[in-house]
Amino acid sequence: MPHPAPAQHTDSTGTVAARAVDLTKVYGAGETRVLALDQVSVAFERSRFTAIMGPSGSGKSTLMHCMAGLDSISAGSARLGETELTGLSDSRLTQLRRDRVGFVFQTFNLLPTLNALENITLPLGIAGRRPDPEWLDLVVGTVGLAGRLKHRPAQLSGGQQQRVAVARALAGRPEIVFGDEPTGNLDSRAGAEILGFLRNSVRELGQTVVMVTHDPVAAGYADRVVFLADGRLVDEMTSPTAERVLEHMKRYDARGRTS
């Protein structure tokens, strides 16, 4: 049974979890100026799994960081639900990330002295929130950690540690989960498991996931892939497969070299 997504903070259409309009990000100035994002407009729909792909330096992480309130915006708009991120103070951004966004990074970032369950619920505790036991059970079941909640990180494999990180990201039932190469440190089997859990969190729990990846196999788990090149959104694909994504990358690469 799909679990309804959180209803608060909806976009005016109700179906968009986050939206960029003409989002521009410039790093540095003068000779060191880099236009990392050049008027990117994109919407990330609720209860969908979107992958962001593109060559190295194309702006994938910058887009994620701007949409997640981890980095400032130079021009244009980035919205999480109905909240415009431009102009929010650092403390409001911190609060927004803590209360409304989940993160999964390449490194697991678990506290070694805490067991799996304590790691999963730590951010909620910091935010002064109590975990919803029913939701927590669903999340722990979804990532297959039920038998390992008392284990410390050192007693878990890399894949299991990343499952803890995924459960931690989902524990507060965030409006959106951002993943930055979440399988980058895992072998292909553990990576496939994590991607399966992320997909299940969307299909079965109604969560919204946006993931930056280089890997066409990882992108094949998504419902939709958006492609960046040179800081611009250049293409997108729905219902991707690893083969189609790879084919697209080769075609784009060939065009890039010949133009």
Ligand SMILES: Nc1ncnc2c1ncn2[C@@H]1O[C@H](COP(=O)(O)OP(=O)(O)OP(=O)(O)O)[C@@H](O)[C@H]1O
């Ligand atoms: N803090 C920063 N200061 C200056 N330039 C930056 C900074 N962060 C990113 N850039 C530049 O912005 C551009 C986009 O970088 P970004 O990391 O978003 O690309 P990416 O597609 O995520 O790359 P990769 O796949 O290699 O991680 C690059 O030219 C990069 O060098």
